[in-house]
Amino acid sequence: MTNIGFVRSELIPAKPAPNRISGPMAWVQKNLFATPMDAVLTVFGMLFLLWIVPPLFNFVIGQAVGPSGTVEECRAVDAGACWAYIYNEMKFFIYGFFDIAEQWRPNIVFALGALLFVPLLIPKVPFKRVNAILFLLVYPAVSYILLAGGVFGLLEMPTQKWGGLLITLIISVVGITLSFPLGIVLALGRQSTLPVIKTLCVAFIELIRAVPLITILFMASIMLPLFMPQGTTMDKLLRALVGVTLFTSAYMAEVVRGGLQAIPRGQYEAGASLGLGYSQRMYFIILPQALKHVIPGIVNNFISLFKDTSLVYIVGMKDLLEAVKTKNDSALEWQSSNTATTGYLFAAMVFWIFCFSMSRYSIFMERRLNTGHKR
Amino acid sequence: MQKTLVTIALAATVGLGATAAAQAGILEDVMAKGYVQCGVTSGVAGFSAPDSNNVWTGLEVDYCRALAAAVFNDADAVRFTSLTGQERFTALSAGEIDVLSRAATWTMSRDTQLGISFVGTMFYDGQGFMVRKSDGIESALDLSGAAICMKSGTTTELNAADYFAANGMEFNTVVFVDKDEVVKAYEDGRCDVYTTDSSALAAERSKFAVPNDHIILPEIISKEPLGPVVRAGDTTWFNIARWTYFALLESEELGVSQANVDEMLGSDNPAIKRLLGVEGDFGTPLGLTKDWAYQIVKLVGNYAESYDRNLGPATPIGLERGLNALWKNGGIQYAPPIR
Numbered sequence: 001m002t003n004i005g006f007v008r009s010e011l012i013p014a015k016p017a018p019n020r021i022s023g024p025m026a027w028v029q030k031n032l033f034a035t036p037m038d039a040v041l042t043v044f045g046m047l048f049l050l051w052i053v054p055p056l057f058n059f060v061i062g063q064a065v066g067p068s069g070t071v072e073e074c075r076a077v078d079a080g081a082c083w084a085y086i087y088n089e090m091k092f093f094i095y096g097f098f099d100i101a102e103q104w105r106p107n108i109v110f111a112l113g114a115l116l117f118v119p120l121l122i123p124k125v126p127f128k129r130v131n132a133i134l135f136l137l138v139y140p141a142v143s144y145i146l147l148a149g150g151v152f153g154l155l156e157m158p159t160q161k162w163g164g165l166l167i168t169l170i171i172s173v174v175g176i177t178l179s180f181p182l183g184i185v186l187a188l189g190r191q192s193t194l195p196v197i198k199t200l201c202v203a204f205i206e207l208i209r210a211v212p213l214i215t216i217l218f219m220a221s222i223m224l225p226l227f228m229p230q231g232t233t234m235d236k237l238l239r240a241l242v243g244v245t246l247f248t249s250a251y252m253a254e255v256v257r258g259g260l261q262a263i264p265r266g267q268y269e270a271g272a273s274l275g276l277g278y279s280q281r282m283y284f285i286i287l288p289q290a291l292k293h294v295i296p297g298i299v300n301n302f303i304s305l306f307k308d309t310s311l312v313y314i315v316g317m318k319d320l321l322e323a324v325k326t327k328n329d330s331a332l333e334w335q336s337s338n339t340a341t342t343g344y345l346f347a348a349m350v351f352w353i354f355c356f357s358m359s360r361y362s363i364f365m366e367r368r369l370n371t372g373h374k375r
Numbered sequence: 376m377q378k379t380l381v382t383i384a385l386a387a388t389v390g391l392g393a394t395a396a397a398q399a400g401i402l403e404d405v406m407a408k409g410y411v412q413c414g415v416t417s418g419v420a421g422f423s424a425p426d427s428n429n430v431w432t433g434l435e436v437d438y439c440r441a442l443a444a445a446v447f448n449d450a451d452a453v454r455f456t457s458l459t460g461q462e463r464f465t466a467l468s469a470g471e472i473d474v475l476s477r478a479a480t481w482t483m484s485r486d487t488q489l490g491i492s493f494v495g496t497m498f499y500d501g502q503g504f505m506v507r508k509s510d511g512i513e514s515a516l517d518l519s520g521a522a523i524c525m526k527s528g529t530t531t532e533l534n535a536a537d538y539f540a541a542n543g544m545e546f547n548t549v550v551f552v553d554k555d556e557v558v559k560a561y562e563d564g565r566c567d568v569y570t571t572d573s574s575a576l577a578a579e580r581s582k583f584a585v586p587n588d589h590i591i592l593p594e595i596i597s598k599e600p601l602g603p604v605v606r607a608g609d610t611t612w613f614n615i616a617r618w619t620y621f622a623l624l625e626s627e628e629l630g631v632s633q634a635n636v637d638e639m640l641g642s643d644n645p646a647i648k649r650l651l652g653v654e655g656d657f658g659t660p661l662g663l664t665k666d667w668a669y670q671i672v673k674l675v676g677n678y679a680e681s682y683d684r685n686l687g688p689a690t691p692i693g694l695e696r697g698l699n700a701l702w703k704n705g706g707i708q709y710a711p712p713i714r
Contacts, residue, residue, distance in 0.1 A: 097429055315462070316458045329418050330418040331427075337584055
């Protein structure tokens with residue numbers, strides 16, 4: 001019996017999808033011109049880019065004067081950004097008034113910092129505990145001795161001479177590392193059942209949060225000396241560090257409290273039923289979960305702290321932005337109509353690099369710690 | 376409780392100790408520290424600003440170096456604190472700095488009410504006007520009806536209003552909060568005139584693409600005597616500060632400069648002999664050494680040298696001496712004789 005039927009013995013070779021559905025034209029249609037509204041927006045967007053990008057490119061790269069340029073080139077009528085100015089004044093932007101012959105000292109501090117900090121950030125690198133101890137205890141001491149000098153035959157460098165990126169980094173690193181634990185303590189204190197601790201923490205947080213950072217720095221720089229007996233002076237940098245740390249820790253406390261409140265009551269009770277004490281319960285069960293929830297908030301605080309460091313100009317310190325401003329105003333040998341703009345552009349770029357890296361790292365951390373909570 | 380008492384007692388002792396130390400006299404404190412702590416601006420070209428090697432330079436900075444030279448025979452025995460306008464007097468009265476050399480205008484209320492004493496006038500400044508050369512304006516009295524760019528909330532605004540009212544002229548103000556905005560507005564032609572202190576006008580002019588397209592009008596409409604300031608109540612330190620300033624002027628008047636100061640030691644002129652400590656001893660009563668003024672001139676230079684190096688026509692700021700010339704040369708800088 002023969003069964004006559006048509007059965008294909010091989011598959012028809014796959015054909016590319018019609019141009020309507022895939023390919024560049026389809027992509028354009030689907031993403032840019034799907035509806036009349038989209039089309040209008042696309043056209044406006046394109047026009048906007050055309051309007052903004054070419055001049056920007058010309059200014060930053062096209063007609064810019066490179067690092068080896070001269071001030072005459074920067075003063076030319078059609079000159080763009082004056083990168084030669086940045087290149088020549090770079091030392092001031094990084095170290096401030098730090099003696100040029102002694103700048104190897106901050107360089108060592110930067111290098112040591114990178115050497116100790118980067119492995120802390122990469123999960124795979126071993127010896128985390130030793131590394132953390134080195135970074136948190138040994139490194140600050142070594143850095144302080146190297147920077148301040150006055151011992152071991154190092155020339156003394158008063159903090160008034162520190163400046164630029166060095167100050168920005170010192171304030172943000174110290175502020176971040178101190179305000180984080182302080183914020184956790186304050187958050188836990190605020191949830192405490194002991195009335196004194198609770199009241200103190202609430203009062204501190206609410207007071208600091210209700211006042212702008214500028215006011216705190218102003219207070220530290222102008223009011224504090226009046227309260228203290230004559231002749232006792234407190235280092236300006238120290239005052240700024242304390243101000244910035246306290247300010248950020250209050251915000252941090254509220255972020256952490258948000259995390260603590262997201263933890264179901266059962267977790268606390270489960271911990272207690274296992275016979276764990278308060279600190280063990282917090283350390284092993286509550287905080288690891290709570291902090292994970294609020295990573296975006298924490299990093300948000302870090303980023304805003306990093307940017308807020310530029311407010312220390314209020315106390316007469318030259319952070320990166322203020323160093324740029326100072327040179328914009330006073331480096332007459334580099335004056336041209338684009339000098340100041342280039343200076344600010346440079347400062348913005350440095351800030352962007354640091355803040356963007358922080359934000360990318362936080363996303364990486366969130367993914368790594370994600371154990372199914374993502375919503 | 377006992378612990379608390381001990382703590383309070385300790386704190387009180389420390390406090391008293393600190394107060395006692397401060398009362399020992401600023402000169403003794405400075406000697407013990409080994410350097411003069413000097414308050415300066417956060418960067419005004421020509422007065423106090425970082426140079427290309429990131430070392431503080433400027434007329435006000437030179438004054439601090441001269442003070443260090445007089446006290447320590449070392450112009451580098453000085454540390455600079457950059458201060459904002461708001462904190463400068465507090466920093467001085469709280470003892471954070473020994474001398475303030477930071478574009479502070481000498482006014483009666485500051486001199487009498489803040490617990491500070493003005494030492495003298497290092498620089499006679501005053502509010503002036505800058506216009507475009509192409510406008511053909513030659514005097515501030517031609518400015519009737521002009522649009523004037525200025526910074527808001529400063530005495531600049533009030534001075535200008537007073538001046539125009541007193542001369543029965545009309546004007547339109549274009550005010551901005553930030554100095555850079557004011558300059559930009561003037562540059563873009565949004566106003567005809569830019570007004571601020573004349574030293575700042577000169578500094579701003581030097582930044583324009585073609586500085587010679589702009590002129591600063593001869594009229595100065597306000598008095599802004601800028602000078603160093605010390606804490607009130609310490610006569611020794613005040614005298615040292617004051618005579619350091621006078622020594623800068625006196626050496627210029629006598630023709631003693633950094634270059635020829637060693638030759639001048641052999642001069643026959645009694646005034647030079649007294650200045651350089653060859654004859655008589657004027658340093659010891661100040662608490663210094665006999666050659667205090669020699670050290671100032673040797674290490675820093677006289678007033679003219681400092682002025683020319685920082686503000687004079689050879690610098691980008693290009694400011695003529697004007698009122699700041701010696702009294703002999705038509706200015707009003709005048710030092711009492713050393714005798």
